Amino acid sequence: MITLKMLAETLGVSVSTVSKALKDSPEISKDTIARVKEVATQLNYKPNRLALGLKNRKTRTIGVIIPNILNHFFAKVLNGIEEEATKRGYNLITCISNESYQKEKESLELLANGSVDGYIMSISEDTQRMDETRHFKDAMDENLPIVMFDRVANNVNCDKVVIDDFGAAFSATNVLLGEGRKNIVLINTLEEISVGKLRILGYTNALEKSSTYSGKPNVVNISKELEPLEGEIEKVLKNNKDIDALLCIDNITGTIAIGVAQRLGIKVPEQLSIIGFASDNMVHLTSPKLSTVSQYGEEIGMESVNLLIDRIENNDKSMHVIKTINYTLNLRGTTKAATLKK
Numbered sequence: 001m002i003t004l005k006m007l008a009e010t011l012g013v014s015v016s017t018v019s020k021a022l023k024d025s026p027e028i029s030k031d032t033i034a035r036v037k038e039v040a041t042q043l044n045y046k047p048n049r050l051a052l053g054l055k056n057r058k059t060r061t062i063g064v065i066i067p068n069i070l071n072h073f074f075a076k077v078l079n080g081i082e083e084e085a086t087k088r089g090y091n092l093i094t095c096i097s098n099e100s101y102q103k104e105k106e107s108l109e110l111l112a113n114g115s116v117d118g119y120i121m122s123i124s125e126d127t128q129r130m131d132e133t134r135h136f137k138d139a140m141d142e143n144l145p146i147v148m149f150d151r152v153a154n155n156v157n158c159d160k161v162v163i164d165d166f167g168a169a170f171s172a173t174n175v176l177l178g179e180g181r182k183n184i185v186l187i188n189t190l191e192e193i194s195v196g197k198l199r200i201l202g203y204t205n206a207l208e209k210s211s212t213y214s215g216k217p218n219v220v221n222i223s224k225e226l227e228p229l230e231g232e233i234e235k236v237l238k239n240n241k242d243i244d245a246l247l248c249i250d251n252i253t254g255t256i257a258i259g260v261a262q263r264l265g266i267k268v269p270e271q272l273s274i275i276g277f278a279s280d281n282m283v284h285l286t287s288p289k290l291s292t293v294s295q296y297g298e299e300i301g302m303e304s305v306n307l308l309i310d311r312i313e314n315n316d317k318s319m320h321v322i323k324t325i326n327y328t329l330n331l332r333g334t335t336k337a338a339t340l341k342k
Helices: 003-011 015-022 030-042 049-055 072-087 101-113 123-131 136-143 165-178 194-209 229-239 251-263 299-315
Strands: 063-066 089-094 118-120 145-147 158-163 184-188 218-221 247-249 273-277 291-295 320-324 327-330
Touching: 003 015, 003 327, 015 030, 015 320, 030 063, 063 072, 063 101, 063 299, 072 089, 072 299, 089 101, 101 118, 101 123, 101 136, 118 299, 136 145, 145 299, 158 165, 165 184, 165 194, 165 247, 165 273, 165 291, 165 327, 184 194, 194 218, 218 247, 229 251, 247 251, 299 320, 320 327
Parallel strands: 063 089, 063 118, 118 145, 145 158, 158 320, 184 218, 184 247, 247 273, 273 291
Antiparallel strands: 291 327
16 A cells, blocks of 8 residues: 555655645645646555544544663653653653664654654654754644654754753853862763753853863763773873863763772862763762752653643644753762752
């Protein structure tokens, strides 16, 4: 059976273009409409009446697409999504993209058959690296709203739930500056991901605005493909013996950095302060306990559900919104500074 996707691939256009052409949309040129209908007839394309029927009524089901189920932050978000969706009488279908653009695209297309009323998602590393967004726009052209969280596409007009990653990194860096640190290094393992870029900007901005810091921003990029991560961090500390503070862009890196520093005889926090970024799930594994920028994954999930369901149930076509969820700076044993909350 010929599907809308197969027809689009044959014609070399998007699924959205084919769908609109078959409905004689004024957005599509007359020549394109004629060509689409001609090929549809030749291939004996028939609309999926079951899917159409499902799409014309609410399924009370939300499609959730996350990049990595093993990541504690995404697990917390998913827990918040499930809890709030249940309260509001909605079910979930969850897909894992495994950081793959292709899997993410296929998940959107799979769920677009009438299975869900809308999507909640955080986009994959591949998608951000490729700067590919057409699959999101195709989904929304089928009247399926999307709420993006954490990792978002700035050029896609949809609701978004984010952390103030810039502000969080700015505040964490200022804590290290307040301790009088003179060589603050940011360890980046998030490559080209949007949240990583924002954290780097916050760190860089804090250093550039400081009247007492004479050094330049120093971002050390470490690929997650490199094994073991301990070895890469050890190289950083051995090759830069005057480093006195690390801002680690995730908590795994921060946790590993404590162990590496101790193995090298570096006293934490007397000689080296360390701040991690994200959830606190690993704090109990470290001694001293890791200072962290803590994110509220469950709150992000709940807010995403409410944004999506309100738009679905009210058939809301109003301007899309960006909701910013707060963060907390939890300063513990790996920094000298007193506990500071924001």
